[in-house]
Amino acid sequence: MKAKKIAIAGFQHETNTFAPMLAPYEEFVKADAWPGLTLGDDLCAVMNNKNLPMAGFMAAAANRGHRVLPILWCSAEPSSYVTQDAFERISDMICSGLSNQPQVDAVYLDIHGAMVTEVFDDGEGELLSRVRETIGPDTPLVASLDFHANVTQRMVELADGLTVFRTYPHVDMALTGGRAFDLLDLLHQHERIYKSFKKIPFLIPCPAQCTKFEPCRSIYSRLPELQRGDVWSIDFAAGFPPADIHECGPATVTYGGTQAQVDRVADELYQLVIDAEPEFENLLVTSDTAVRAAMASENEKPVVLADVQDNPGAGGSSDTVGILQALIEHGATGSVVAILNDPGTVGVAANAGAGSVISIELGGKSGQINQVPYQGAFKVEKLREGRFVCASTMYEGMEADIGPMALLSVVDRDCDVRIIVGSERMQCLDLAIFRHMGIQPEKQKILVVKSTVHFRDDFDPISSETFLVEAPGAHPCRLLNIDYKNLRDGVRLEPMGPEYRGQT
Ligand SMILES: [Zn+2]
Incomplete structure (x- = not known):
């Protein structure tokens, strides 16, 4: 030609x-x-x-x-x-x-x-x-x-x-x-x-x-x-x-x-x-079930808890704290949550400086119904600019540029829970996010990723088990609960589910 x-x-x-x-x-x-x-x-x-x-x-x-x-x-x-x-x-x-x-x-x-x-x-x-x-x-x-x-x-x-x-x-x-x-x-x-x-x-x-x-x-x-x-x-x-x-x-x-x-x-x-x-199977579990099961795991490899409904890659605000709250309440150890989007908190952490303790309202600021911040005291473990080269097959060749980031740890409760906080939304689908903040993901007990499926490319090989967690978020995964108004009549709302009849 x-x-x-x-x-x-x-x-x-x-x-x-x-x-x-x-x-x-x-x-x-x-x-x-x-x-x-x-x-x-x-x-x-x-x-x-x-x-x-x-x-x-x-x-x-x-x-x-x-x-x-x-x-x-x-x-x-x-x-x-x-x-x-x-x-x-x-x-x-x-x-x-x-x-x-x-x-x-x-x-x-x-x-x-x-x-x-x-x-x-x-x-x-x-x-x-x-x-x-x-x-x-x-x-x-x-x-x-x-x-x-x-x-x-x-x-x-x-x-x-x-x-x-x-x-x-x-x-x-x-x-x-x-x-x-x-x-x-x-x-x-x-x-x-x-x-x-x-x-x-x-x-x-x-x-x-x-x-x-x-x-x-x-x-x-x-x-x-x-x-x-x-x-x-x-x-x-x-x-x-x-x-x-x-x-x-x-x-x-x-x-x-x-x-x-x-x-x-x-x-x-x-x-x-x-x-x-x-x-087709949509296997969602509650935060409590997932955290309990992850804590009981005796496998050396981490358990992944996927925060499927707060995935920014599907429109989630990436700032809900449902799973974080469950980790803290259950006294989880070796746990890291990524990426919680809260630019205000990153700013407060940067002003306070690495090593200081801040009392803040974390996350939950995007105005969604039934969502509130998590209030507590956190140590500022690390502050970094969010520029790093991605390592997953999916993001091959990509250099993330997501603004300032902070690594916080919970200090006022008996647990070992850290949170990677960001100032731009980015789906947690790449291990480079953890490594950039000085965390070896393979060595953790529980990794909470704000992602629905994409994380599996990079995280499945290093993890023992995955739970898809039904926690608050703007990406509703139980389709029967969605208040649709404009679908076409007759389409089934889920595989084998009821038909949509919105206009009759
Ligand atoms: Zn897609």
């Missing part, structure tokens, strides 16, 4: 419509565990060797001798709605960037697929529509999506092709960008592409979506063999349940050279998911 000019842009947000805080423009500008807003050719250096979809797309395109024209890339930590101001500004930057590129042969977008703005339920559908309007109906347009995309009919109609991560923890982000390039390449070689889009009739809670366990392990392991011959790409997006929108939930997207083949294989994948419905 003749060398092509491919314009590329990235705009990532996962929107939890039940979370307390919005995502304004500034959240997309600043860096966190991922890079901040980056423009034009600066993206070549920023994306180099990172496990991000755009990085994978750029590498694949370069390998095949094509030229990419980077416009921008940005992301914000998951939260509630993207402000309309942020959506309009970033969409305008992408579309004007495209208008300024003469004779583009194709466009690639690195998008999440679960963005909800203050006005648009389907943020990516709206973005794709504006991009399509800018480039016209005939310029090929492909995009890669997150595993948690709530894929919509509009996205499928507007893009020529969509690829979706196949792992949770997301260790294949760059690979998925590379697969978007492969799909574009096939598109360039053929007259047209045929599509299939199927919505699954039930929602799947995030803790039950892990691809290291059944049934997702088997479902996802089948995709490479289903993608062959006239089937150019086939994916299953597990969906992001805390998004109160009509098209919330899992879906399959399939592309290929004949409609008959695409339909046949899409039906096969759909049936695999339907047959697996009874196998």
